[in-house]
Amino acid sequence: MIFDFATEKYGHIIATVITLFIFFFLKRFSDSLVKRFGIKSDFPKVRIQLVKKYIDFLLWGLLFVVVVSIWGVKPDQIFLFISSILTVIGVAFFAQWSILSNVTAGIIVFFSFPFKIGDRIRIMDKDFPLEAEIKDINSFYTLLKTATGEKVSLPNNLLLQKAVVIIK
Known part of the structure; x- marks a missing residue:
């Protein structure tokens, strides 16, 4: 019984370490991709950093969900939690929809406008x-x-x- 708990715990640790490795690889890859695109398109450093920050925020959220699921939170509990949080955020953004649309437009302007x-x-x-x-x-x-x-x-x-x- 104790042996099963210990091996399960080590499995969680190994999966978490692998997830962190993948996360930092994806973060470094996305940062370099945005930087190359920004330099090639002659964008100022401030704009490049802003888009990196948006992508990092998305990656950190994804990392949180993956690590929480590795450590035993059931998927239906995760989705219930996420949907509850998104509902609250959605109501807040509905009241201030222009904030979300401006941030999204800022990202679109960075990548696609001439x-x-x-x-x-x-x-x-x-x-x-x-x-x-x-x-x-x-x-x-x-x-x-x-x-x-x-x-x-x-x-x-x-x-x-x-x-x-x-x-x-």
Whole structure:
């Protein structure tokens, strides 16, 4: 009886060590991939670090779920816990949906949009057309500076919703 408990405990330890090894390998691989993409696309270091932070947060969450399941929490208990937490978070984000959409838009802008800091852009909006230079792209907003010197903070999700023209 004691022998079975000891071998089960060692099995959990070995599985946890293997999981940690895989986690750190994936973390290092994803960090280098984002860094190479950011350097190749000529993105500022701050933007690269921000996207690394998002991916690291996702990997840490995944590591937590895997380690908890290794140490004997039943899958249905994990899913019940996760769904309860996601429900609470979902209600909170529903109240502040723009926060989540801006963070998601910030990641999309980082990986797929053709403009970068220093470009002059024109936002095609019938009510409030805007022509400005991109000064910074953060996780929630993009900072623009107009020709008259005004600083405009534009939520990232608007960059996905509006037509944007890059001025050469």
